[in-house]
Amino acid sequence: MTQQATPIPHDKADQLEQVQEGLIDGETIYAVYDCTGVGTGFVGVTNFRVILQDKSFAGGKSAVTSLPIRSIQAVSFVSDKSVFGRHIASATIALTAGSTVHEATFRGDAKAKHVHDTILWLLTRS
Numbered sequence: 001m002t003q004q005a006t007p008i009p010h011d012k013a014d015q016l017e018q019v020q021e022g023l024i025d026g027e028t029i030y031a032v033y034d035c036t037g038v039g040t041g042f043v044g045v046t047n048f049r050v051i052l053q054d055k056s057f058a059g060g061k062s063a064v065t066s067l068p069i070r071s072i073q074a075v076s077f078v079s080d081k082s083v084f085g086r087h088i089a090s091a092t093i094a095l096t097a098g099s100t101v102h103e104a105t106f107r108g109d110a111k112a113k114h115v116h117d118t119i120l121w122l123l124t125r126s
Contacts, residue, residue, distance in 0.1 A: 008029050047069075067102065
């Protein structure tokens with residue numbers, strides 16, 4: 001009996017496929033989540049890099065940017081809270097690489113926390 005591979009957490013099949021098509025030898029996908037806000041299409045996390053799709057270029061162009069894990073200096077989890085202390089509908093992660101901070105906003109905080117915790121694990125493992 002063949003063991004079924006664990007499904008990759010993702011929101012949209014086309015985004016997952018786009019990340020799968022660009023994998024390099026030995027690369028494993030941990031998650032691909034759709035993002036909200038101007039310009040950001042999705043964030044993918046692999047064992048080698050964080051992949052950010054940016055749709056904010058003129059003329060309907062988009063870019064897929066790869067941040068090697070080794071170039072990320074910090075990962076932050078930013079969550080808006082209401083006056084009553086409850087999380088609202090979105091949360092953001094911020095990645096510092098060099099002098100640039102890349103932000104991605106997710107629907108709800110569970111996906112943002114998963115991406116944050118996975119990147120933190122990748123940054124701190126020996």
